[in-house]
Amino acid sequence: MSDDLRPPPKLTVLLANPRGFCAGVDRAIQIVERAIEKYGAPVYVRHEIVHNRHVVERLRALGAVFVEELDEAPDDRPMIFSAHGVPKSVPAAAKARNMLYLDATCPLVSKVHVEAQRHYDASREIVLIGHAGHPEVVGTLGQLPDGAVTLIETVADAEAFAPRDPANIAFVTQTTLSVDDTAEIVATLRARFPAIAAPHKEDICYATTNRQEAVKAMGAKSDVLLVLGSANSSNSVRLAEVGRRAGARAYLIEDADALDLAWMDGARVVGVTAGASAPEVLVHGLLDRLRGNFDVTVEETAAEPETVSFKLPRALAG
Numbered sequence: 001m002s003d004d005l006r007p008p009p010k011l012t013v014l015l016a017n018p019r020g021f022c023a024g025v026d027r028a029i030q031i032v033e034r035a036i037e038k039y040g041a042p043v044y045v046r047h048e049i050v051h052n053r054h055v056v057e058r059l060r061a062l063g064a065v066f067v068e069e070l071d072e073a074p075d076d077r078p079m080i081f082s083a084h085g086v087p088k089s090v091p092a093a094a095k096a097r098n099m100l101y102l103d104a105t106c107p108l109v110s111k112v113h114v115e116a117q118r119h120y121d122a123s124r125e126i127v128l129i130g131h132a133g134h135p136e137v138v139g140t141l142g143q144l145p146d147g148a149v150t151l152i153e154t155v156a157d158a159e160a161f162a163p164r165d166p167a168n169i170a171f172v173t174q175t176t177l178s179v180d181d182t183a184e185i186v187a188t189l190r191a192r193f194p195a196i197a198a199p200h201k202e203d204i205c206y207a208t209t210n211r212q213e214a215v216k217a218m219g220a221k222s223d224v225l226l227v228l229g230s231a232n233s234s235n236s237v238r239l240a241e242v243g244r245r246a247g248a249r250a251y252l253i254e255d256a257d258a259l260d261l262a263w264m265d266g267a268r269v270v271g272v273t274a275g276a277s278a279p280e281v282l283v284h285g286l287l288d289r290l291r292g293n294f295d296v297t298v299e300e301t302a303a304e305p306e307t308v309s310f311k312l313p314r315a316l317a318g
Helices: 024-038 053-063 089-095 107-121 133-143 155-160 179-192 207-221 234-245 280-291
Strands: 010-015 043-046 065-068 079-081 099-102 125-129 147-150 170-173 222-228 247-252 269-274 295-300
Touching: 010 280, 024 043, 024 053, 024 079, 053 065, 065 269, 089 099, 089 207, 107 125, 107 133, 107 170, 125 133, 125 179, 133 147, 147 155, 155 179, 170 179, 179 207, 207 222, 207 234, 207 269, 222 234, 222 280, 234 247, 234 269, 269 280, 280 295
Parallel strands: 010 269, 010 295, 043 065, 043 079, 079 099, 125 147, 125 170, 222 247, 222 269
Antiparallel strands: none
């Protein structure tokens, strides 16, 4: 039999549940879409609304203009703040210019902002566990005066932290961190500072936690794990890390075109998931590419459905 007539190799694809858009991402995208419908194009968005190139390009085609700072936008067009949140100085500057602005900050990020303010009002020294330079961290640090919050990225940072008063500190976290890495950092802080005040409820959001748990279960059964998401998406990067720890060869890819078929050599079981800002159409595209090269059997993993939803801003509701 010639090579051309050989049947394609068999491949079992485990499709993660849950995967893809979370409620905060869905809300942020809807805010941009509704604003364009209501106010016409262009509307301006400060920073990528969510960290996914395909989402950004689709919204740009509809009439969204993405900028990094307010001074890149005119006063007379709507301005939308991204799902990651912004420092307090940003809406203050928008108000000073009489701009119409809409806040697409994820409500679970806003919850962290409220917690940080509460600790500050109680005169506690605040630790933020997160990644330096990430827009969510920049926004959270910017809720309070300079120096009020200390950023901790690693266990080593937690071991080196020297508070003014060890009996009067609190911690908050970025919402899209590795659950396991964060637990190690928190354990280090608690061992050193038993009185440290913790969030009333976990700051790492439900969607990040659920997607990581699904990948842990799936990664242990997969030879290769493919994570759809952008390289600047914190939650997507974490999913690939979790998959590697679970024992899979894990790759973060933007879309089906980024798949290197050489990664699949010898693989019989491949896990597929998508970060919280990656649209489901990318999953379909990846499955189609795999079907074009393998005899694919898809098995969806079982999971509790996610039922969280968030209201739109009053100006766009209805």
